[in-house]
Amino acid sequence: MKVELEKGVDIVSDLGGLTSIEEAKKLIESKCDDDNKKKFSTIKSEKAILKIGNAVALLQPDNIWINSSSEADLQNTRDRAIENGEEFKVVNGHTCHFDLPEDQGRLVTQTFYIVNDDEDISVLAKKEPRQVSYDTIKDGMTGAMKGRTMNINFWNRGPVGAKAAIPAIMITDSLYVVHSGNILYPTCYESFDAEVERAGTFFFNLHTYADLSSENIDKARIYMDRSWQTTYSMYCTYAGNTLMLKKGNHRFHVDDATYYRNFEQLSEHMFITGMTGPGGRKTFIAGAAPSGCGKTTTAMVGTDFIGDDLAQMWIEDDGTVRAVNPEIGIFGIVKDVNREGDPFLMKALRGDIEAEVIYSNVLITEDGTPRWEGDGDEPPKAGKNFQGEWFEGKTDKDGKPIPMSHPNSRCTLYGTSIDNYNAKLANDPAGVPVKVITYSGRDSDTMPPVWVAKNADEGVVIGASIQSAATATEVGAAGVRRQPWANQPFIPGPLADYMASQLKFFNSDKIKEKPIMAGLNYFLTVGARGGEAGSTKLLGEKRDVNPWLSWLERRANGDVKAIDTAIGYLPLYDDLKAIFKETINKEYSEELYNKHFSLYADNIIARIDLQTEAYQQEKDCPPVIFEIYSAQKKALEELKAKFGSVISPAQLIEVGSADA
Ligand code: OXD
Ligand code: MN
Numbered sequence: 001m002k003v004e005l006e007k008g009v010d011i012v013s014d015l016g017g018l019t020s021i022e023e024a025k026k027l028i029e030s031k032c033d034d035d036n037k038k039k040f041s042t043i044k045s046e047k048a049i050l051k052i053g054n055a056v057a058l059l060q061p062d063n064i065w066i067n068s069s070s071e072a073d074l075q076n077t078r079d080r081a082i083e084n085g086e087e088f089k090v091v092n093g094h095t096c097h098f099d100l101p102e103d104q105g106r107l108v109t110q111t112f113y114i115v116n117d118d119e120d121i122s123v124l125a126k127k128e129p130r131q132v133s134y135d136t137i138k139d140g141m142t143g144a145m146k147g148r149t150m151n152i153n154f155w156n157r158g159p160v161g162a163k164a165a166i167p168a169i170m171i172t173d174s175l176y177v178v179h180s181g182n183i184l185y186p187t188c189y190e191s192f193d194a195e196v197e198r199a200g201t202f203f204f205n206l207h208t209y210a211d212l213s214s215e216n217i218d219k220a221r222i223y224m225d226r227s228w229q230t231t232y233s234m235y236c237t238y239a240g241n242t243l244m245l246k247k248g249n250h251r252f253h254v255d256d257a258t259y260y261r262n263f264e265q266l267s268e269h270m271f272i273t274g275m276t277g278p279g280g281r282k283t284f285i286a287g288a289a290p291s292g293c294g295k296t297t298t299a300m301v302g303t304d305f306i307g308d309d310l311a312q313m314w315i316e317d318d319g320t321v322r323a324v325n326p327e328i329g330i331f332g333i334v335k336d337v338n339r340e341g342d343p344f345l346m347k348a349l350r351g352d353i354e355a356e357v358i359y360s361n362v363l364i365t366e367d368g369t370p371r372w373e374g375d376g377d378e379p380p381k382a383g384k385n386f387q388g389e390w391f392e393g394k395t396d397k398d399g400k401p402i403p404m405s406h407p408n409s410r411c412t413l414y415g416t417s418i419d420n421y422n423a424k425l426a427n428d429p430a431g432v433p434v435k436v437i438t439y440s441g442r443d444s445d446t447m448p449p450v451w452v453a454k455n456a457d458e459g460v461v462i463g464a465s466i467q468s469a470a471t472a473t474e475v476g477a478a479g480v481r482r483q484p485w486a487n488q489p490f491i492p493g494p495l496a497d498y499m500a501s502q503l504k505f506f507n508s509d510k511i512k513e514k515p516i517m518a519g520l521n522y523f524l525t526v527g528a529r530g531g532e533a534g535s536t537k538l539l540g541e542k543r544d545v546n547p548w549l550s551w552l553e554r555r556a557n558g559d560v561k562a563i564d565t566a567i568g569y570l571p572l573y574d575d576l577k578a579i580f581k582e583t584i585n586k587e588y589s590e591e592l593y594n595k596h597f598s599l600y601a602d603n604i605i606a607r608i609d610l611q612t613e614a615y616q617q618e619k620d621c622p623p624v625i626f627e628i629y630s631a632q633k634k635a636l637e638e639l640k641a642k643f644g645s646v647i648s649p650a651q652l653i654e655v656g657s658a659d660a
Helices: 013-016 022-032 033-038 046-059 073-083 130-141 173-182 192-199 214-219 247-260 295-301 343-348 454-462 494-504 541-556 574-584 589-596 601-616 624-644 649-655
Strands: 063-067 095-097 113-115 127-129 149-157 166-172 204-206 221-225 232-235 265-268 272-277 283-286 304-307 309-314 321-324 329-332 358-359 382-385 388-391 410-414 432-440 450-452 466-471 480-482 517-522 563-565 568-571
Touching: 013 046, 013 130, 013 232, 013 321, 013 480, 022 033, 022 046, 046 149, 046 214, 046 232, 073 095, 073 173, 073 192, 095 166, 113 130, 127 130, 127 358, 130 204, 130 232, 149 173, 149 247, 149 321, 166 173, 166 192, 166 247, 173 358, 173 410, 173 574, 173 601, 204 247, 214 295, 232 247, 247 494, 265 382, 265 494, 272 309, 272 321, 272 541, 283 295, 283 304, 283 541, 295 304, 295 329, 295 541, 295 589, 309 541, 343 410, 388 454, 432 454, 432 541, 450 541, 454 494, 480 601, 517 541, 541 568, 541 574, 568 574, 568 649, 589 649, 601 624, 624 649
Parallel strands: 063 149, 095 358, 113 127, 113 221, 166 204, 204 232, 283 432, 432 517
Antiparallel strands: 149 166, 221 232, 265 309, 272 283, 272 304, 309 321, 321 432, 329 410, 358 410, 382 388, 450 517, 450 568, 466 480, 563 568
16 A cells, blocks of 8 residues: 555654744754854755754754765764764774664664554554654653754765655764764755755654663664654664664655656665676676675675665666665674675775774774774784673673674775775766666575576565574564565565565566576575584685676676576576686585585475465465465475485486576
8 A cells, every 4th residue: 555645743843833934944043053054045945944943843952053065064073973972083093983782783673663544564564653653752852952963964865866866854963873974875965955856855854862871772762754754763873773864764765666656666775786797898786685694795796886785776768777876885784894705895994095984883992993703803802892891701691702892883984985886886876777686685504596587577576585594783683584675674565565566667668678686695504505414604605706696797698598497597507617717716616516506495395385374464465476486386396206305406407408
């Protein structure tokens, strides 16, 4: 069901109580010095002015600071973040910020959609009736900025002028949030009105850290009001909970694409990267992976890195699928980031090149060096982290060792600080043409490293079937969970609606060059493929990502054939052998290939059963998904009857074809 815009009370406007532009302007100006008054005069959108006025009336700051994103304002932000103690200096001119121990990831149980009566949302999301949220916001936000400065930012989700970009206003009292936003989003301060006009809307975000403390963490809330495209965040600072352009507005962008763009746009939790193939051609890949499943590392393997987290896609008039990254920076997990696996990122993080970096929740040693688990250096003996002093062997009250850094500790830096970032293309409102779509999860024992859908319907079903073990990005998450399209935490409406819009998009006649759609999995373990029982050692290495992407690059350009199987097209050994050699100079043995690409029918069938059952509970699910699941299951059962439950690539060729 289409989310109805402007339905129900707009909470900030109601609580602020202002109804005229004049009143709003007067109140805003009364909190601005001359410089900020002048800066504010650039903004003409009446809707924006009224809403900002109401935010001021609600939060009651002493002063207002307008972020024009001039060099002086960027510096002002850095300075104030240090002055107010939200950040402190570490080596290489970088800074560090600590979130509360309870606020180290997305607070999923305190994150709600504000809903009107009878409104459908994803069965996997939490909702709260509008009136309950109204009362909580009233309690938490009224006067919360007394004695503080309100910072008002105008950022864009995407390059200014891009077809799928939408502008946003972010209001916050946190300088860490402003500083992070400056690094992560393109400014649209100068062009805000034009962007609102072009996009037909803007997102509005309110954050206050309020009376922040561990004792008050129960009061933390992250609210998304889909009807008014407005977010509210309070009593927390972790960027995934506060920098609402990221996941808060991504959710609105998903709504926008699903319901309002004629099935010609998608808003995805995907990296975007380019691979250079034979003859120097460039092929762009957009790939989905759940939070904490290696998306950043995968993106940086490309020769032309564009983005590591989000993609706005659309069908261009020339029939290509285009994508822009709504962000210009990286808010990346640092755990296990080291020189071997992430050479470009490490150059920036370790100060080999000049880069602006904000660390969060890492360990800082006495000499100011940021350290984290898996950084590749000799572990330190002591330091300071978000929990206070840390020393080797420190344990919690249950005697469990406390790691030096939080598994979700992060680094925030500009894309331009990464050597292979293609700034020209990343900032181009025309986007990049996408020829490969990938979906991956964290799957230790079921799917092969790479397989390609035979058509768009099967491609959408690959996305619908992603599963992942819980990661540190969400506070309190556990177990293996379904992660449809790796976008599930951010799909506000029913999954059936989202699925229908994906099917329409990828089957659209307007697309002249259909992207290939593939599953990717580099989390298979030795134990699951006939090695030492229970071994969780990865069957491959981090660097194998390059050959998998390179094979897809060649497949998308018609250079390689494949095996036609029950689950889709699988690579041929000889092609992979050559690609491994060429890209990472690795001898790829046929034995490893057989482990990677044998189909484990029982595991795949169990996965299909689980997904079928789950989707049967969704209302109005497009029937094609069940047709595909049951056809795949039948084909796998036939293979199993013939060959047993593990079917080798040679056997797959015997019954299928190696010429697909
Ligand atoms: C992120 C996330 O921070 O997905 O990107 O949690
Ligand atoms: Mn993410």
